[in-house]
Amino acid sequence: MVLRCRFQHNFYNLVDPNQVNLYGRPPNATNDALWEKALRENPDPSCMVPVIAIGFDDLRDRVEAQNQQSTTHTKKLTDLKSRLESLSTAHAVQNSTRLLRASAKQTQIVHRLLVFVQHLHLLIPSVRSSAIRPEEEEMRGKLEEIEDEIRKGRVKGRLNELWALLGAVSASIERGRGGTGEWAVVDDEGLGQIAQILSEQQAGLAHLTKILQKCQRDLAVIMGTAAPGAGGGMNGDEGFEGEKLWSNLWSSTNTLRENVYAECAFPRPSSER
Structure with a gap:
């Protein structure tokens, strides 16, 4: 059949x-x-x-x-998709912060190396006793120009970088709150570095403010524009513009630090309590 x-x-x-x-x-x-x-x-x-x-x-x-x-x-493909999503999340949370720290450390090493190269001629007796050649003098001028250019935008660039990093951390916090209602610090070391950098930047700005005020007082004395009885202080519009400039910069730095402490729940240093 x-x-x-x-x-x-x-x-x-x-x-x-x-x-x-x-x-x-x-x-x-x-x-x-x-x-x-x-x-x-x-x-x-x-x-x-x-x-x-x-x-x-x-x-x-x-x-x-x-x-x-x-x-x-189909089940195998679903498992692979879940695994890929887990790896992608781990990369965004862990590897990205490590790459940022490695990049910052590399920048510091490069800077130290450049400083060492700048004074390397002092360690070689034959070079130290010889006269500077024209090409070396030209290279020295170029290096000084590059150094001045870096110093001019260093503080502003660093603050912009910290603002961008703080924005990324805040966005991550908001996403975590939207999903589970709670947020936990993933990278304590990274947050500690942010707080330390902010403290160093604030101390540096305070030091620069004192230097600028002293230079303006000295300039006012030299030019004979110091107000009587002001002890060599700044006069009129110069003092007002200088105080306004540094007041804005100081306020921006304080606001940045307060946002870090408030958003990241990071403990304040003992010197600020």
């Missing part, structure tokens, strides 16, 4: 190329013409073997097997 079934169709199973020779003609392949046709139409004899499906029972079994295999592949 099975042999007289009108539904007979050739399918092909994918197998290991080393096991192709182990598969022969199946017992239900009694139709010679149909079997020869299956061999001729084999798309890849090196890794595929023909099988004969007779009746709808064989077809149903094959469809169920393919559905099970498809479900297994």
Whole structure:
């Protein structure tokens, strides 16, 4: 009865190329013409073997097997997607901060190396006792120009960098609050470095303010524009503009530090309590 079934169709199973020779003609392949046709139409004899499906029972079994295999592949793809998302999150939270710290450390090393190279000639007796050549004098001038250019925008560039980093930390906090309602510090070391850098920048600005005020007082004395009884202080518009400039810069730095303490819940240094 099975042999007289009108539904007979050739399918092909994918197998290991080393096991192709182990598969022969199946017992239900009694139709010679149909079997020869299956061999001729084999798309890849090196890794595929023909099988004969007779009746709808064989077809149903094959469809169920393919559905099970498809479900297994879908589950595997879902697991891989979850793993990729976990790796991406770990990279954004951990590796990015490490890269920033490594970049900052590299910048410090480069700066120290440049300072060392700048005074290297003092360590070589033959070079120290010889006169400076024209090309060396030209290189010295270029280096001084580069150093002046770096010093002019160093404070402003550093503050902009800290603002950008603080914005990224604040955005991360907001995303954490939106998802779970709570936020925890992931990188205590990085937050500590931010607070330390802000303290150093504030101390540096205070020192620069004192130097600028002293220079302006000395300039006022030299030019004879010092107000009587002011002890060599600044006069009129000069004093007002200088105080206004540094007051704005000082206020910006204090605001930045207060935002770090408030957003990141980082303890204040003992000197500020």
